[in-house]
Amino acid sequence: MSYDGIVTHFVVDELKEKLIGGKINKINQPDRNEIHLTVYHNRKNYRLLLGVSSSIPRVYLSSESRKNPLTAPNFCMFLRKQIQSGIIEDIEQDGFDRVIAFRIKTFNELGLPVNKKLIIELMGKHSNLILVKEDHTIIDALKRISKDISRVRQIIPGLSYSTIKDDKWDLEKQGYKNPSELYNEEMDDEKLFQFFYRHYTGFSPILGRELSNLANLAPSTRLHYIEQEEWERIDKEFYKLYERIIQRDIDPQIILDPEDESFKEFHGLDIRYLGNEKIRFDTISEMLEEYYKKSAVDDRISQKVSSLRKIVQRKYNRDLNKLATMENELIESKDREQYKIFGDLLSANNHRIEKGTKSIEVENFYDPNLGKITIPLDHKKSPRENTQHYYKMYSKMKNRHKLLEVQIPKTREELKYISQLLDSMNHITEVGEIEEIREEMIDYGLIKKRKKKERFEKSKPYHFISSNGQDIYVGKNNRQNDILTLKTANREDYFFHAKDIPGSHVILRNNELNEEDFKEAAFLAAYYSSAGSEKFVDVDFTQKKNVKKSRSAKPGMVYYDHFETVTVSIKEFNINTFKKTK
Structure with missing residues (x-):
């Protein structure tokens, strides 16, 4: 991850400069994995974002105001009681690790000062926010970790807090050490960049x-093959980088992908090997906010979509199994005539059946050659009961066949x-689109209607402009498609x-069109479909007047005629080069 211990080091420097001595005026929790502290210092309010999402853990000063739930979550209420109105006296990093501790002076009911620490661990899926007493006794944590979750390290109220231990060399805690001095033969098979x-x-x-x-070495070079002279170059470059860190030679930057200018990486140091396509920032926080702006939205959307997707996927799997069972029953029901024949033949030969007989061989009068046929019998039943059994089986399978059809x-x-519906979930980019999907699921009966309906801004279909300047619209979900x-x-x-x-419905406005317009619209239909990751996708197109919808059809379901089909090569276009209006 780009948010490493060195970036954390620079973040702590910025927070120390702006927040030490500040008063915590507000505490909010807009998201289950995100706490915002509003800190007042030097006549200015700062919004400190503490995020412990497993996918994007982060800490920085944010300028973004987030909508908060009407009822504050429990952990938010807990923090308000424990540290609101407290003064941030110090901010410490645990060496160069991704652990930050905020030392906060609060006051008890008697007005006496009580010191506490709010510790954030930026450790991927182990990320957490923990409040401890001055003696490191855990008061509580956003994510409680019991023995059932981890046998190695528990985070539970009452236990003593300890940092995560590892065998790495910490330059901040243990002092400087050259890579050549740290290297030993057990590391021979490691690649240089991994070392x-x-x-x-x-x-x-x-x-x-x-x-x-x-150091002019390939990152994938195995340590075993590195010569003494090359180790000297590595040591030299490593020390230069170390000096940039301790001298705070920061250069906050987002590195861009030269092909589509999307965000590739970020760092607080100047990263040269990824090229010169960069956006530079004045502060670490500004860089982090810009980089994580979209990632944070995507993460929130992913969390909300995940629970809905499970419900829809469960329904899909259930119906798929149901269909397989019914198709097998349909095949079996096609043999129903055999049961009627058995019933007719038994009816004609009832007088020949002796009690306790398990089968009887009779002449088949349905066979032109009057061949013999053996009919299984239930020896516990009378001849008449056996006959009725086969007629009932025939009648049951006949009715079942009609129902299955x-x-x-x-x-x-x-x-x-x-x-x-599942495919629509793959293309969600806004919270409003989630609510539209939720409403559709309510209408379909997959989930219950909420007691209090939430207001949300309805999203609109994508609006692209073709290279010829024509309008192309792409529906994001079934309702938009309709x-x-x-x-x-x-x-x-x-x-x-x-x-x-x-897939999505795609509409190309008919206005002086050329072949390229059709190709681009067909690509968008292929891209925004369940086959969007395939190499080639067949796409139908016709004029809108040939598209119809039956009264009983579900949202987004239409049929059409007078159409043509083209095969789209997905690699022929790049979605990022398409001009999209807001």
Whole structure:
């Protein structure tokens, strides 16, 4: 991860400068993994973001105001009681590790000072926010860790807090040590770039690759093959980088992908091996906020979508099993005529059946050659009861066959719709889109209606501009697909959809079109479908006037005729190069 111990070191420097001596005026918890402290210092309010999401743990000063729940979560209420109105007296990093402790002076009911520490651990899935007493007794934590979760280290009220131990060399705690001095033969099979983050606290793969390149060595070079002269170069470059760290030679930057200018990496030091496509910032916090802005939204969306997806996936799996069972029953029901024949033959030969007989061989008058046939019997039943048994089996399977002929197509349509619902979840980019999916699930009966309906801003379909300047619209979910195709599109506009698979409705406005417009619209239909990661996707297109919807159809489900089919090569286009309006 780019948010390594060195970035943490620079963050702590910034926080010390701006927050020490500040008063905690407000505490909010806009998200289950995120705490915001509003700290007043030197006539200015600072918003300190403490995030312990397993995917994007982070700490920085934020300028973004987040919406908070009407009722504060329990941990938020706990922190308000424990540290609100407290003074931040010191901010410490545990060596170069990704652990920050805020020493806070609070006051008890008698007005006497009580020191506490709010500790944040930025450790991936082990990230946590822990409040401890001055003697390191744990008061509580955002994530309580019991023996059932971890036998190595528990985080429970009443236990003594201790940091995570490892065997890495900490330059801040233990002093400087050259890589050549740290190296031993047991590390021979390691790659050079791995050596730095495996054996130095706070270092990361990005710094490992940077140091390898600065020493003019391939990052993948095995340590066994490094010569003495090369170790000297490594030591030299390592010390230079160490000096940049301790002298606070910071250069906050986001490194861009040169192809599409998307965010690739970030760091507080100047990273040279990734090229010169960069955005530079005045402070570490500004850089982190810009980098994590989209990641944080994606993370919140992912959390909310995950629970809904499980419900829909469970319904899909249940219906898939149901369909398989019904299809097997349909095959079996096709043999029902045999039971009627058995019943007719037994009825004609009842007088020949002796009590206790397990089978009888009779002449089959349905056979043109009048061949013999053996009929199994239940020896506990009378001849008449055996005859009625076969007639009942025939009648039951006949009725079941009729029912299956209705239920199987209906279940297939249900699966088609549910597949479309699942595909819609893959393209969610806004919280409003989650609520639209939630409403659709309520209407479908998958989840219960909320007692208090939340207000949210309805999202709109994607609006792309083709290279020829034409409007292309892409529905994000079933409801948008319906509105876009059936209400927004004109009769002469063109409708695109991935062939026979879940996907978005795509509308191309019919206005002086050329071949490239059709290619781009077809690509968008392929990309925003369940086959978007495939190499080639078949896409149907026709004019909107040929698209219809039956009254009983589920949201987003339409049928069309007079269409043509094209095969789209996904690699021919790059979605990031498409011009999208807001």
